Amino acid sequence: MHIHIMYLLFVILIPKMLSLQMIVTYGKPTNFTDATSFSESSWESCVEECYLQNTCVLAYSPTSPLNCQLYPVNRIFSVQKLYSTDLVAFKVTNSTATCPTGDNPPTFGNLTNYGSISTDLVDYTYSVSYGSDDTWSLSYNLTGRVCADGWSMFVRPTTNWCLQVFGSPSVSYTQADAIHNCTNIGTVLSGLETLDERDFVAAGALTLLGAGYPEFAAVWVSGMRKPECYSDGWENLAECAGTNMEQFTYTDTYMANYAGYTWDPNTPDRNSTGVWQNCIQMWIRIESVSPDFPYDTNPNGNSDDATCNVADSDDFSLRGFACGKLPEIPADA
Incomplete structure (x- = not known):
């Protein structure tokens, strides 16, 4: 069975007035360059911690034993869809006040979902797309940034x-x-x-x-x-x-x-x-x-x-x- 649960933990305002939400399903990161272990007593706390960390875009843990892993923006690139055991939570945008429905969250079919993160140092937009190999791909774009003279x-x-x-x-x-x-x-x-x-x-x-x-x-x-x-x-x-x-x-x-x-x-x-x-x-x-x-x-x-x-x-x-x-x-x- 698929999990069709959205954890709407908080609503924060970012450029373009989009709210970020956490969407939970079964999956496991397969291509990444960085992750942080976080000591939490429950999966819900792991998801909440990713939401609170501005640069986190994905939370992951096996269902047992709990092992909360937080993946920062621009460091996680693909997630394999599963049907049991391991859980992932994607941080994506939702411009409505309702919870999306449908198969295959967070893309709900073969749609593309999006996210946006701004810090003092980095402005990112990112997309989450679903492929025929049962894998979600995450791609990133730095907005409004240039290379300094000589670079x-x-x-x-x-x-x-x-x-x-x-x-x-x-x-x-x-x-x-x-x-x-x-x-x-x-x-x-x-x-x-x-x-x-x-x-x-x-x-x-x-x-x-x-x-x-x-x-x-x-x-x-x-x-x-x-x-x-x-x-x-x-x-x-x-x-x-x-x-x-x-x-x-x-x-x-x-x-x-x-x-x-x-x-x-x-x-x-x-x-x-x-x-x-x-x-x-x-x-x-x-x-x-x-x-x-x-x-x-x-x-x-x-x-x-x-x-x-x-x-x-x-x-x-x-x-x-x-x-x-x-x-x-x-x-x-």
Whole structure:
């Protein structure tokens, strides 16, 4: 049986004067990048807590034992429909004073439902749609936000994203240096959601480093191998095999895909130099300036795993990094 219950806990006013409500049904999150455990004595309290937290869009728990999980905006992307056991509560809008009815809440058939959240830092609208694979998909849009001067905007499934490449042909960086430098300007070491992002970072690094960049130059991008994927027995874990991107954790938590990571042949190779290579770099190479051409003919911008704490060695030189951040509200808005 389906649950057709709406918990109308409170009514709050947001832009466009829409009220947010919690709609409960059976389901389980299947694609997300963040969740917060919350200690509650009942499912009703779990739902209420999501409603009260401005950035929460979904509450989830098995029916027994209770394990309240709260999912923030722009971090939960799909929910599998179930017919028993696990419960989910979607935070969506309702412009009427009545409780919607029909099969398959919160979309009530194959309709689309919506939500909107505003904070001091973020303005989001989001939609909840239902697909033929019995899955609800959540998509998000940042409204009225732009990338600052010097940054370029890219459209991701989860959000718009601002990118900029930093570095110097005369300075070397460890991955920790790259993360620290990005953090200092309020950003994160960026990942590569799409080929467009990859090409932008690769071209930007070439421009930044100029014709004098060192042999086998590279720049850092987001990605650090999980400990279980290099400790004893990692060969037996499917997620640790080949180019499976689940073997890494990311400072950039706004990626839904990893299409921008295009690997050199036979990489990632983990420890081909006898030292574990657990972080991800992007090779910088082009025919007109590459010191090693024509011997190194792999594409500019390909990924490889590298030693996290080595910035400059006989084998390669890490000369930059890509930072990313959410778009910002314009100063004159």
